[in-house]
Amino acid sequence: MRAVVYRETGPSSVLEVVDRDLPEPGPGEVRVRLVRAGVNPTDWKFRAGMMSGHDEVTPGQDGAGYVDAVGPEVDGFAVGDRVWLVLAQHGRPHGTAAEQTVQPVEKVVHLPDGAGFDLGASAGVPAVTAHRALTASEQGPVRLGPGALAGRTVLVAGGAGAVGNAAIQLARWSGATVISTVSSPEKAALAAAAGAHHTIDYRSADVVAEVRALCPGGVDIAVEVAPADNIGIDLEVVKVHGLVSIYANNGGDEMSVPLRAAFSKNLRFQFLILYTLDPALVRAATEDVSAAMAAGALRVGEDAGLPLHHFALEQTAAAHDAVEAGAVGKVLLDIADA
Structure with a gap:
């Protein structure tokens, strides 16, 4: 599979696209074939030097795609399920700037019928943060x-x-x-x-x-x-x-x-910051955000006040630069066709 990685912190030029073996899910994990990945300010800030501790990092907290493998001891998810991810790279070396990612089920949320992958990949950090801000x-x-x-x-x-x-x-x-x-x-x-x-x-x-x-x-x-x-x-x-x-x-x-x-x-x-937020609060937020998606109350795109800026996986460095420069709207990586 193709993945974006960096081995040292620094400017966006430290990012590169590499080929890696397909990861296999372990107990309580699923593998997701990503269609879209979201890029957030924390992605470039971590890459620039705020985070260390891993030999190689694939950035990206948010994404959406299909479950394509299920590990042991997993209930509630099956191959082919449409899902969105939250905090995918928190505490882990590999996030969503890749064709596939293995995630524990608590970071995987069913994407409601009618909700597109652009919306799923845009939710994550922004929507869960907004939920906590409104419900603290x-x-x-x-x-x-x-x-x-x-x-x-x-x-x-x-x-x-x-x-x-x-x-x-x-x-x-x-x-x-x-x-x-x-x-x-x-x-x-x-x-x-x-x-x-x-x-x-x-x-x-x-x-x-x-x-x-x-x-x-x-x-x-x-x-x-x-x-x-x-x-x-x-x-x-x-x-x-x-x-x-x-x-x-x-x-x-x-x-x-x-x-x-x-x-x-x-x-x-x-x-508030999501990375130390109690898991029960994250779960409550993802449930409400999914309900808002299902109701058509949470949308993305120009007509929803959130213009989308699409970059190919190979353009992840440019996507990071766009977010760092203050792009108005949401920056997404197009990883595969829906």
């Missing part, structure tokens, strides 16, 4: 679905990004009113296509004034991508007992929080 609770898994967020208002920072797009779609599906901040009219159009009821261009508008006009009582949840820049806005617009979910460090690695302002609202701050 100290009391265990909280589920999304029709009516789950009815009567609530969600503010999504950066609604044209992959996580922001998924957060808008999942919140809208669950009955929330969604406000999204964006940085241009073009990105406003993408956030609106994803389902945002209102968009605010933070480069030309007073975000606090605009949000207060739309939601005088304050928003229930802020899904935050740039906390260093936006914490002042969040403290102003999130309501008492509200939630600020922080999933990225765009704009800076340190955040200064005025404590009295946060105290006065009894705010909860949820910092």
